[in-house]
Amino acid sequence: MAQTAQAVEFRSAARHGVPLYQQPQAQAAKAFVLSRGTPVEVLTEQGEWLRVRDSAGSLAWARKGDLAATRTVQVLRLSAVHLKPDSAASVVFRADKGLLLNLLDNTRTGWLRVKHQGGQEGFIRIEEVWGI
Structure with missing residues (x-):
């Protein structure tokens, strides 16, 4: 059975104070806040939300618009x-x-x-x- 490799995607916080949430909705509890430029790994996409992982391995949800393609x-x-x-x-x-x-x-x-x-x-x- 052949397996395909998926490219790892990283994005960075577009501004200071980007909130990350426990669920993919604005009313959900905030998990933590990112400083501008902090890189996160994008794991999956759900509408306007991205499931991300930070350098410590913590998982959370971010709005797509809060993350930039600029790489840090x-x-x-x-x-x-x-x-x-x-x-x-x-x-x-x-x-x-x-x-x-x-x-x-x-x-x-x-x-x-x-x-x-x-x-x-x-x-x-x-x-x-x-x-x-």
């Missing part, structure tokens, strides 16, 4: 961002756990090209972040 990644632990996709390359900056970085490119070599909100760009190992 969330740093999992203190990590170095390098000038080149090479661990021997000079370090551009260190990224603290929880820091959100704009995803510029997935090199498909285990490195991601990212940009800090301050404008610094560099490469980080894919296993150092969540949201890809």
Whole structure:
């Protein structure tokens, strides 16, 4: 029996204070609130609602309009961002756990090209972040 692979889809909170709900309805209890740029994995779609998972594994519902296609990644632990996709390359900056970085490119070599909100760009190992 053949199985088809499904692409993992991520989106980011479009603004600060995006509410996530326990059920796919505005009257449902709020599960938690996202800061602008926080990535979530999209699991399923139901009308104008998306079932999502955050980096901690928590499940909730979000309105489609509250999530943007802009891609960010969330740093999992203190990590170095390098000038080149090479661990021997000079370090551009260190990224603290929880820091959100704009995803510029997935090199498909285990490195991601990212940009800090301050404008610094560099490469980080894919296993150092969540949201890809």
